[in-house]
Amino acid sequence: MNANIADLVDSRTGRQSRAIYSDEAIYRQELERIFGRCWLFLVHTSQIPSPGDYFRTFMGEDDVIVIRQKDGSIKAFLNSCTHRGNRICRADRGNARAFTCNYHGWSFAPDGALAGVPLENEAYFGELDRSKFGLIPVTKVAEYKGLVFGCWDANSPSLEDYLGDAKFFLDVWLDAMPGGSALLGETQKMVLGTNWKLPVENVCGDGYHLGWAHAGAMSAVQSMDLTGLSVGNSGVDLDGGLSVAGMNGHMVLSALDGVSGYAFYPDPKPILEYLEVNRQTVIERLGEVRGKQVWGAQVNITIFPNLQLLPGLNWFRVYHPKGAGQIEQWTWAMVENDMPEAVKAQILENQCLTFGLAGLFDNDDGDNLAACTEQSRGWRTAQMDVYTNMALGRSGKREGFPGDIAAGLVSEHNQRYFYRRWQEHMMAQNWDEVPIYNINSLADQEAEHA
Amino acid sequence: MLDRPVASLPVEVIIAVTQALHREARLLDDEDFEGWIAMLCDDVSYRMELKSRRFRADRSPPLPVGPGVIFNENLARLKLRVDRLKSGFVWAEDPPNFIRRAVSNVEVLASQAENDVHVYSVLVMHRNRIDGTTRLLTAGRTDRWRSEGSCWLLASRDIVLDHSVMPDSNLNAFF
Numbered sequence: 001m002n003a004n005i006a007d008l009v010d011s012r013t014g015r016q017s018r019a020i021y022s023d024e025a026i027y028r029q030e031l032e033r034i035f036g037r038c039w040l041f042l043v044h045t046s047q048i049p050s051p052g053d054y055f056r057t058f059m060g061e062d063d064v065i066v067i068r069q070k071d072g073s074i075k076a077f078l079n080s081c082t083h084r085g086n087r088i089c090r091a092d093r094g095n096a097r098a099f100t101c102n103y104h105g106w107s108f109a110p111d112g113a114l115a116g117v118p119l120e121n122e123a124y125f126g127e128l129d130r131s132k133f134g135l136i137p138v139t140k141v142a143e144y145k146g147l148v149f150g151c152w153d154a155n156s157p158s159l160e161d162y163l164g165d166a167k168f169f170l171d172v173w174l175d176a177m178p179g180g181s182a183l184l185g186e187t188q189k190m191v192l193g194t195n196w197k198l199p200v201e202n203v204c205g206d207g208y209h210l211g212w213a214h215a216g217a218m219s220a221v222q223s224m225d226l227t228g229l230s231v232g233n234s235g236v237d238l239d240g241g242l243s244v245a246g247m248n249g250h251m252v253l254s255a256l257d258g259v260s261g262y263a264f265y266p267d268p269k270p271i272l273e274y275l276e277v278n279r280q281t282v283i284e285r286l287g288e289v290r291g292k293q294v295w296g297a298q299v300n301i302t303i304f305p306n307l308q309l310l311p312g313l314n315w316f317r318v319y320h321p322k323g324a325g326q327i328e329q330w331t332w333a334m335v336e337n338d339m340p341e342a343v344k345a346q347i348l349e350n351q352c353l354t355f356g357l358a359g360l361f362d363n364d365d366g367d368n369l370a371a372c373t374e375q376s377r378g379w380r381t382a383q384m385d386v387y388t389n390m391a392l393g394r395s396g397k398r399e400g401f402p403g404d405i406a407a408g409l410v411s412e413h414n415q416r417y418f419y420r421r422w423q424e425h426m427m428a429q430n431w432d433e434v435p436i437y438n439i440n441s442l443a444d445q446e447a448e449h450a
Numbered sequence: 451m452l453d454r455p456v457a458s459l460p461v462e463v464i465i466a467v468t469q470a471l472h473r474e475a476r477l478l479d480d481e482d483f484e485g486w487i488a489m490l491c492d493d494v495s496y497r498m499e500l501k502s503r504r505f506r507a508d509r510s511p512p513l514p515v516g517p518g519v520i521f522n523e524n525l526a527r528l529k530l531r532v533d534r535l536k537s538g539f540v541w542a543e544d545p546p547n548f549i550r551r552a553v554s555n556v557e558v559l560a561s562q563a564e565n566d567v568h569v570y571s572v573l574v575m576h577r578n579r580i581d582g583t584t585r586l587l588t589a590g591r592t593d594r595w596r597s598e599g600s601c602w603l604l605a606s607r608d609i610v611l612d613h614s615v616m617p618d619s620n621l622n623a624f625f
Contacts, residue, residue: 053510092614094508185518186500189615193583215539220530328615333518344515349522352500357520358621360534366619367542367580 014389035060179337205414246404249304249421261312
């Protein structure tokens, strides 16, 4: 398979075989080598604030329950009874003292311990060693400033190292203000008939599609009242942004105007006020570049493999694969805890209306991604390639930013790095064989200045 | 008997409101959006909230700032959605999709206000899009309709979508 994987992607020229979107064997290998190996987003701490609070999610196709413990720590377990494998929790979220399997009534405590077995003495003659049948824990669970991730691979780098220089951009949401961050609302869940890589690719670097795929929404929102906003809302700013990649598979698109995230708000005034009042605080916390230019701007952050968050537009999303040709897309609104309640409410509402289940913008993407998937399934199309070869070789370093950077938001620079990372993982037998790189790392830049 | 109307409604009102629901469904099926907008009150409220699947005994508190919405529209926002659909740039709707709404389980109940009725109904929406892709969406609706002159106009609609995971790649459709 490895020889084959080497041929499937050429990130130097920007070429991918369409087989990577449809081939079942490749998909099974992704579940092992990408979803079974990488740190995957599980939950935001704000979603399970109290002991006993739990949230159900997926790691690849594995159903997982994430539970806040009595001591405030967070544990995650496979949502599967250790007796016959049944799902032990069918709720999306909630608070529980125990999880009882519907099949034979085995009951598990929030710390995963097998707490109750019906007819334990009568049927098992007291011979069942309960300590061997606790819920299966996710190998590693770690938090970065409110974002909780899980990882199945004991040999993975630490979460901090895994995130690497992407933290520079994550902090623009997570650590801009002292109160930290939160996710709001119920989970906005949608089934899409697409391979999981296509929506990741779409958001990680594809500024190219905005003007055309979303032309209907763009033309409609031109009628919105955009008083006080210094950026246009009808087109794409080709020059004023960055495509940042080369950070262990994480990618960022960032405008640099400090306000454009709010371009699609019908009434951006309360949020622009919040930005203005707190701008100095953020500059003190994060420095001039991030405080002035990035905080408030449209920023697309992709954490490899399947997490995307857009501070500014304020949506946060994971893609759960459901076979080679299907995903569930889960979205929430993201806010800063220091925002006034009215601003939070406005963000929740506007996120739902622009990038929610009936989102004016979001509803343009699904069919395109599904059709790209379908057009890789034919006898002929599965042998063909597709291309991300825009603006090849036009990238470099930029003082004060990590990564290999291409100017502007319209480029296929980030997508090439995404597929490069995909290929690196798919070819590696284990973490020792996965290259680690933070191009032009912040640590190196600091050392140079020292 | 909690649901007993405060006053019995003339059968003519029940027929007129029921006919308005059917007419509304036909206008939307035909993409006659102007005709549909004309059936809405100026202060119309059109909402669909997000839900989650929870255990019956679950006692976790309501989410801060609420569950979020799929639709939360006033007349201007509905017109904005219509503008988008009519822009000629919504590629998912061209060629037009085959879409058919069936309205059922209609109950028309009197309300406190004289020119106002409460209406419960069920909407079944059949969408055939992109070759053989067919989706059946169902929703419960709780409406208020108001009589203005000789017409019944929609004053508010709360929609409950019966899908915890939305089974289609867009909701470019009104319920």
